[in-house]
Amino acid sequence: MRFSLICLLGLAIFSLARASSEEHLSEILRRLEKLENENKMKDEKIAYLLEKTKYCPQGGIEAQTQISPRTGRLLSNPIASGLLPAFHARLSRDLTNIGLGHPIVFDLEIVDTTHSYEPADGIFTVPVTGIYVFNWNLMTKETSGMDTTLTSSQGPLGDGFVSNADVWDNGGNLVMAKLTKGAHVWLKKVSSYGSFLHERFSTFSGYLLTETD
Template identity: 35%
Template sequence: MHCKLEKVNELTVLIIIFCHCVVSKDHVNSSDDNSIGSFKDEFIGIKAEAFQVVNTDTEKETIQTDAKYQALLERILSIEKQLQTCQHKNAAMEDRIRTIEDNKYDSERGLNRPLRATTQVAFHARLKNDLTSIGTNQPIVFDDVTLNNGNAYNSGDGIFITPVAGVYVFALSIMVYHEHHIKITLASTEGAIGDIYVDDGQFTFNSASNVFIARLNKGVHVWAKKTGPNGNFLHGGFSTISGFLLF
């Protein structure tokens, strides 16, 4: 486009020089004058046509430029969308990598970091009625079950059987009347997990609670039982047991 404008400008200069030279001649007759005027008109017409060609080409180039710009803009938007998708996938992959690294076996420290438990195991039960005349090593059957995810607790015999190997949390709470005391042990087929003791305090009702954490294999039986010679009464409704799989 710039070359065309330069040529038009050169043509304009030539017209001006030509007109100046012709008009400055001393001997110009009428016929020559008519020819000169006609020649000037022809040059002016050529200049006008040249400008028209330049303007037409400029409009075409503008339209083509706009089309190219629009196509380029669409490509940029498409690349941005692809980049955002890649960023989301990368973030998800980083989360998965962190999870794998957190749960892998650390051989240097000797720590086993197992995956989060996928098996849902949890139970809660209480004594429906008062329990009296309790013999030594007698199992305590918490017969009123309010939660039993995984169906691992049996309200008929008071035994919880671990469905999978893992770390379990148990909570035991008992209540006795005044001047009664008792010791309850949370037992298992892999050995005692812990004890809870309530003494004969000065209040009308006395209670005690404890929480136990144990790593147990699959198929281990867990239950509460009275241990020791003393104590023969548990308050119904307020004596409870619960447990769940931690991981």
């Protein structure tokens, strides 16, 4: 009888120790999974920030017009190929912490008939001399308006504004400009306020209206 009681007590102690060990192991696994997820999120954030800053000009006015190297996608003579330059791009995700004077990178290319827009840095390279039409629309969230300028290597082309309202708001502009072949065009933030753009409703477009000498 005593031996049976000792055996039962031993089994109970073993079961409790095993349960405690399994619970401890489960807790360790949960912590490891949490750390892994946190590290993954940090890695993604670092990669995103590196990609953003890679194409951001640094310094003063002259630096703001620096352009990252083109990818060589431009066609030598798109008009002769029967293609009229036109592009349309939007954000693939919400943008936050947009730097003053930095290009706004619309990284999701929807249309680009002559491979003249670069989604890696948000810059359009004029493929032929002519009169171009550009349009942009930006959506901001509450109390986060934005003041923007469409600029080029030939100088500013036009301004756009989204009100710093208590509700979600959108705004932009439509600009027509005569540009020479090889000119660069991009949109940038020009006031300190505003740090958010909604992905689906923030777009940037342009097309050739007519070729000129």
